[in-house]
Amino acid sequence: MMTLDPSSVSRPRERIIETASRLFFRQGYCSTGVNQIISESGVAKASFYTHFPSKEALALAWLRQREENWIQQFKERIEQHQSTDKRVAAMYTMWYDQIHEEGYRGCGFINMAGEFSNEKSPIRAFVREHKDRVRQIIANDVLNEYRPRLKSNDFDELVNAIYSLFDGAIIQTQNFMQDWPIDAALKTSLKILSSYRDKAI
Amino acid sequence: MMTLDPSSVSRPRERIIETASRLFFRQGYCSTGVNQIISESGVAKASFYTHFPSKEALALAWLRQREENWIQQFKERIEQHQSTDKRVAAMYTMWYDQIHEEGYRGCGFINMAGEFSNEKSPIRAFVREHKDRVRQIIANDVLNEYRPRLKSNDFDELVNAIYSLFDGAIIQTQNFMQDWPIDAALKTSLKILSSYRDKAI
DNA sequence: ATCACTGAACAGACAGGTCTGTCTGCTAAT
DNA sequence: ATTAGCAGACAGACCTGTCTGTTCAGTGAT
Structure with a gap:
């Protein structure tokens, strides 16, 4: 029987994942040993x-x-927003919150993938799928207003443009530990958007 | 005395760096041990x-x-090129050669920085400086034609836009192991460029 | 209500390997 | 003889993963 335990947070499995979340993200995969995860999550190795x-x-x-x-x-x-412009801006709010926290580490998925050189590893495959889903959301939820108004090729171009700027901004923010790349990418995204607005079929 | 040894490639120091270059880039920093570097470069540990x-x-x-x-x-x-458009395209030729090589690994600097969570480490500082230099080159050598024709703010925006697209394309190419992100980023860059062309003061 | 039983989590030793970095001794060339 | 390099043992820490044994809460039968 599956108990819907309200104190599920204290169950070992959850504690382990919670600790791993913090450590893998902050320190990286290779630099985090299972022993550290075990001791910090207060769990036995066997568990x-x-x-x-x-x-x-x-x-x-x-x-x-x-x-x-x-x-x-x-x-x-x-x-939460209706207009495409505001939706694009909303994409970037994901990062604004994190940036000024101590020890900002950018995108956990990208960092993780970077530590696995074998592109066929399950980790790499998962990160690929994740990034694909993000791209899908940009196409289907953020830019959906534009799809019927543009030629299929133009729409794909638009999606790719917005998406490249997004990932670029994340990387650069992590690198420089400043938030101007995000401002710049957002500004450029809106400019691109307006250039496509007049381009309806 | 500094000998300009033509067989410098066989000198231990060079052999070590050459091997490290291959292994750090291909496998990552943490996943490469000094023992492997030593044995593969045919050098004694003491050396x-x-x-x-x-x-x-x-x-x-x-x-x-x-x-x-x-x-x-x-x-x-x-x-090698005079027009700004061609110079922007030339930026991306850096990657075209590598992409289809077995085990493409994207940007060695970004990957390296990703393995050092302490933003104050010399490695992180160096990568920051490197990326800053790249940005400078985009401003001074690639887009220099535009500088006198634009307001200072507009020019900075343009540089940041081209630069974000560039880094985004690198990351996405590494992630998906396909070259469409590069094509997309280049295409978008040229489009942005043309939108600034008509914007002269 | 007390019994034994079960299963989950705990603690931690252990194996076998790898890690970085040090040290000693040997060889060969300048 | 001095210097550079080679070979490899070694220290001491850390790694992942296995294994033994203990504690304890819950359960069903008597």
């Missing part, structure tokens, strides 16, 4: 390995959880 | 540590060398 067959499996579980939260939050922020 | 005080120092030396080559190549490709 750890009954819940997760390996460190990599935990990483994947973490990414899955993070993806769920991230996508949900992303969509929520977008759907 | 390694007489040339480099630590693994991190080697990484820094590698980045320095890579930066020199990269910037030089970047500038050369750009200066």
Whole structure:
């Protein structure tokens, strides 16, 4: 029987993922040992390995959880606005909150993928899928107003443009630890958008 | 006395850096041990540590060398063309060559920075400086035609736009292991450029 | 109500390997 | 003889993953 335990936060599996979330994100995958995860989540090693067959499996579980939260939050922020301009601006609010926190680390998915050189690893595959979903949301939820008004090719171009600016801004913000790349990318996105506005078929 | 040895490639220090270059780039920093570097470069451990005080120092030396080559190549490709459009296109030729090589790994600087969570580490500082230099080159060598024709703010915006698209394309190309992000970013860059062309003061 | 039983989590030793960095001794060339 | 490099043992820490044994809450039967 599946108990809907309200104190699920204290269950070992959740504690492990919660700790891993913090450590993998802040320190990176390679620089975080299972021993640290175990001790900081107050769990026995045996318990750890009954819940997760390996460190990599935990990483994947973490990414899955993070993806769920991230996508949900992303969509929520977008759907709060009606105009395309405001929706584009809403995309970037995801980052504004994080940037000024101590030890900003950019996109957890990209950082994770960077530590796995084998492009066929499940981690890499998952991050690819995640980024694909983000692109889909940009096409279907952010820019949907433009789809019927543009030629199919033009619409794809627009999506790719907005998307490239978005990822570029994230990377540069992480690199410089300043928020001007986000402002710049947003400004440029709106400019591109307006240039497509007059381009209706 | 500094011998200008033509067989400098066989000198231990060069062999070490060459091997490190391959391994750090392909496997990442954390996943590459000094033992592997030592054995693959055919060098004694003691020799390694007489040339480099630590693994991190080697990484820094590698980045320095890579930066020199990269910037030089970047500038050369750009200066081969006169028109701004062609110069922007030339920026992207840096990647076209690498993409289809087995085990493409994107930008070595970004990947390296991703493995150092301490933003004050020398590695992170160096990558920041590198990316700043790239931005300077975009401003001074690629888009220089536009500087006198635009208001200062507009010019900065233009530089940031081209630059964000550039970094975004690199990341996405690495992620998807396909080259459409580069095509898309280039196309968008040219479009932005043309929108600024009519905007002369 | 007390019994034994079960399952989950705990604590931590352990194996076997890898990590960075140091040190000693040997060889060869200048 | 001095210097550079080679070979490789070694220290000490850390790594992932396994294993043994303990504690304890819940459950069903008596």
